[in-house]
Amino acid sequence: MPTSPTLSPIPLTGADCFLRAFDSEVRRTAGASHLAQLVLRLGPGLDTDALAKLVAEVAEAQPILRAPIRRPLGVLPPAYCVDRAAGAALPRVAVHDIPRAPDGAPPPLFAERLNEIHEARRGQLLRVDAVRYDGGAATDVAFTWLHPLFDGSGSERFLRWLDEVGRGVRSAADLPAGSARPPRADARTRGDLAMRWRARMQASAARAPRSLAGPLARTPQRLEVEVTTFTRAETAAITERARKLAGFLTPMLFYLAASVRAHHAVFQLRGVDPRSFVVPLPANLRDKGVPGDLFGTRVSLLWFQVFPETCAELDALLVELKAQRLALIKDGMVEAGNAAMDYARWLPQRAYAAMARRAFRGELCSFFFGFTDEFLAGMETFLGAPISNGFHAPSVPPSPGSAAIFSVRDGRLNATHVRQAGVFSGFELVRFQKRLRADLLGEPG
Amino acid sequence: MRNTVAMEWTREALTERVYEILRDDLLTVGADFTPKSNLIDAGLDSLAVTQLLLAIEESTGVWVDESLLTEETLASAESFAACVHAHIAHA
Numbered sequence: 001m002p003t004s005p006t007l008s009p010i011p012l013t014g015a016d017c018f019l020r021a022f023d024s025e026v027r028r029t030a031g032a033s034h035l036a037q038l039v040l041r042l043g044p045g046l047d048t049d050a051l052a053k054l055v056a057e058v059a060e061a062q063p064i065l066r067a068p069i070r071r072p073l074g075v076l077p078p079a080y081c082v083d084r085a086a087g088a089a090l091p092r093v094a095v096h097d098i099p100r101a102p103d104g105a106p107p108p109l110f111a112e113r114l115n116e117i118h119e120a121r122r123g124q125l126l127r128v129d130a131v132r133y134d135g136g137a138a139t140d141v142a143f144t145w146l147h148p149l150f151d152g153s154g155s156e157r158f159l160r161w162l163d164e165v166g167r168g169v170r171s172a173a174d175l176p177a178g179s180a181r182p183p184r185a186d187a188r189t190r191g192d193l194a195m196r197w198r199a200r201m202q203a204s205a206a207r208a209p210r211s212l213a214g215p216l217a218r219t220p221q222r223l224e225v226e227v228t229t230f231t232r233a234e235t236a237a238i239t240e241r242a243r244k245l246a247g248f249l250t251p252m253l254f255y256l257a258a259s260v261r262a263h264h265a266v267f268q269l270r271g272v273d274p275r276s277f278v279v280p281l282p283a284n285l286r287d288k289g290v291p292g293d294l295f296g297t298r299v300s301l302l303w304f305q306v307f308p309e310t311c312a313e314l315d316a317l318l319v320e321l322k323a324q325r326l327a328l329i330k331d332g333m334v335e336a337g338n339a340a341m342d343y344a345r346w347l348p349q350r351a352y353a354a355m356a357r358r359a360f361r362g363e364l365c366s367f368f369f370g371f372t373d374e375f376l377a378g379m380e381t382f383l384g385a386p387i388s389n390g391f392h393a394p395s396v397p398p399s400p401g402s403a404a405i406f407s408v409r410d411g412r413l414n415a416t417h418v419r420q421a422g423v424f425s426g427f428e429l430v431r432f433q434k435r436l437r438a439d440l441l442g443e444p445g
Numbered sequence: 446m447r448n449t450v451a452m453e454w455t456r457e458a459l460t461e462r463v464y465e466i467l468r469d470d471l472l473t474v475g476a477d478f479t480p481k482s483n484l485i486d487a488g489l490d491s492l493a494v495t496q497l498l499l500a501i502e503e504s505t506g507v508w509v510d511e512s513l514l515t516e517e518t519l520a521s522a523e524s525f526a527a528c529v530h531a532h533i534a535h536a
Contacts, residue, residue, distance in 0.1 A: 248516065250491055283492050288487070289488035329499065
């Protein structure tokens with residue numbers, strides 16, 4: 001059943017606060033917000049004026065899109081203060097006419113957007129950039145938002161909803177009903193879960209990871225985004241290989257293993273011991289079987305840790321990752337991670353990230369990873385313009401400085417590498433990409 | 446030696462147990478969800494499948510490895526239970 005927007009503050013989830021803590025830290029040390037981005041590559045037919053009007057219309061109807069994020073009464077857990085959204089500016093929509101890159105790559109402008117600051121306290125949560133080529137023969141659109149506003153799944157649902165509103169299928173006030181089951185465990189159980197999560201993370205610290213960027217230092221964030229789109233034939237081969245090696249239920253582990261080995265190859269080139277690879281894998285906490293919410297981050301994190309000696313062979317690494325996934329789920333680490341993040345809602349923003357980095361000698365993890373499977377599955381057009389491609393490009397702080405994100409659009413795999421400029425030398429980047437491609441396709445590396 | 450607890454599970458009883466776990470714990474489904482409903486359409490994902498396998502292990506004492514599952518197995522609670530039952534019979 002559709003819901004009307006409430007004007008009561010909407011509390012952030014634990015995962016939202018986890019991300020907000022990194023936003024605070026990255027702002028302090030690197031002068032950028034912790035953002036996420038979804039890029040649509042469209043054919044002809046997008047009316048950019050209509051897009052701008054549509055974004056304004058939905059932001060008027062759904063105040064969460066420009067709600068200041070603050071702690072009610074100054075001490076309560078942070079919330080979207082939707083009652084104050086009317087005083088906030090509407091999301092910015094900018095249209096740019098620039099020449100298309102010779103190689104067809106997305107415009108560098110989109111990566112630059114990831115290095116900017118969104119003022120959460122002023123409700124600057126979302127902005128949209130449309131880049132028109134050849135007078136509108138094609139358009140790239142980037143939706144960039146402060147990370148708690150959407151997770152990957154929610155952002156795709158938001159795009160579908162936006163398209164429906166734009167086509168007149170539903171009104172801007174007609175938001176699909178969300179669902180939020182109350183926590184099933186009591187406070188004591190959740191406390192125990194959080195402590196189990198903490199103990200597990202502390203055990204990981206015995207061989208703390210080392211990222212390619214090294215510990216976080218004060219350095220301006222300068223992200224680069226590179227998207228490698230595989231052909232349909234290559235994607236079919238990669239998908240089949242993922243099913244064969246990782247099983248049809250857990251293809252994400254195949255991409256995770258390939259990403260670990262690609263980073264390991266760079267460490268080997270440097271002659272540096274990575275100590276271990278610690279990588280968080282998002283686990284979707286949305287209720288299964290209902291459409292679910294558009295807004296907020298509804299994920300837990302499964303923290304994998306593998307050692308360099310396990311990385312020599314892809315098969316062996318996959319066996320290890322599969323065993324760890326099962327053990328993590330069996331040990332309740334999905335629920336434990338969620339419970340731990342819930343406690344972060346009450347902590348000062350900096351405390352959470354500081355605790356993590358202290359345990360891992362200044363590091364947060366080895367790299368960011370994501371596998372979102374089919375991108376906007378079954379959606380052929382956006383506001384009447386054919387979708388030729390699309391992908392997610394979340395920002396990554398200067399440390400760990402590297403993120404590998406995978407999704408499939410229309411039978412073609414997009415491998416998106418978001419990295420801090422300067423973390424990879426040109427030679428290292430070639431090594432990284434060669435190793436990744438070799439593992440994905442099963443070619444000699 | 447065969448697991449005597451597991452051997453007590455008939456295919457029908459397993460179907461009912463799988464259906465209960467899905468309906469009550471893992472999925473948010475309406476009254477139209479039946480043991481014949483498609484599980485992927487009902488929202489079952491890889492995390493929920495693993496949680497289902499763990500719940501089955503708790504009930505029967507038998508672990509069914511994920512590698513034994515296929516799209517056909519996950520077509521419904523019935524087909525899933527049939528796979529588990531066959532595995533138990535050979536365990």
